[in-house]
Ligand SMILES: [Zn+2]
């Protein structure tokens with residue numbers, strides 16, 4: 001198996017549904033033989049009030065210091081980056097500029113869509129069921145990638161999690177996302193956390209909720225840069241057997257991956 005050298009989609013206990021501090025992930029990364037580790041916990045938000053799944057604005061300082069302390073402590077062992085995973089919401093340039101002043105990179109994780117002003121009553125992207133909803137997901141990803149705020153597009157095919165059927169609409173959304181990633185020159189993620197989830201029954205049989213093979217066939221057509229992330233919420237899962245399964249599945253599909261993310 002090819003060696004796995006870095007992970008840029010890593011969570012932290014501050015989001016309240018992950019375990020472990022930066023040091024726990026750093027120690028595990030060193031044990032796994034990683035050269036780089038990017039911390040990218042769920043960003044605080046002023047518009048999405050789901051504090052069960054993200055840090056509060058005033059908690060960012062704790063997160064930031066926790067990463068800084070480990071950068072100092074482990075500088076001769078591993079390169080550590082400070083990032084955040086965040087949703088895109090239109091007309092919030094100030095918010096993204098604020099985040100980009102505080103961290104080195106943003107991962108786009110579009111966990112919600114909303115049809116309302118002020119992003120009220122958000123709909124989970126894990127549970128999109130209608131054509132209208134997945135079309136909106138595709139539109140938001142395209143808009144997000146145009147902004148250049150993001151360094152990595154996490155789980156681009158998350159919309160298939162609830163929608164499941166690989167039909168004309170799903171294909172059109174995949175093309176829209178891949179075209180936008182190509183234009184913005186942003187790598188797409190092959191998410192190992194999808195391998196940890198239960199498979200879903202589709203008309204084509206049992207499938208992983210994501211990453212979907214069909215989606216990555218389109219990624220191949222566009223010759224996009226692909227990177228595998230652990231998206232671990234527990235330190236022990238940083239380089240677990242599901243990550244290895246993801247590496248093998250991507251190789252089997254004939255898709256090359258990049259080892260490192262270019263972070264300015
Ligand atoms: Zn999470």
Ligand SMILES: [Zn+2]
Nearest residue numbers: 009085109231
């Ligand atoms: Zn994540």
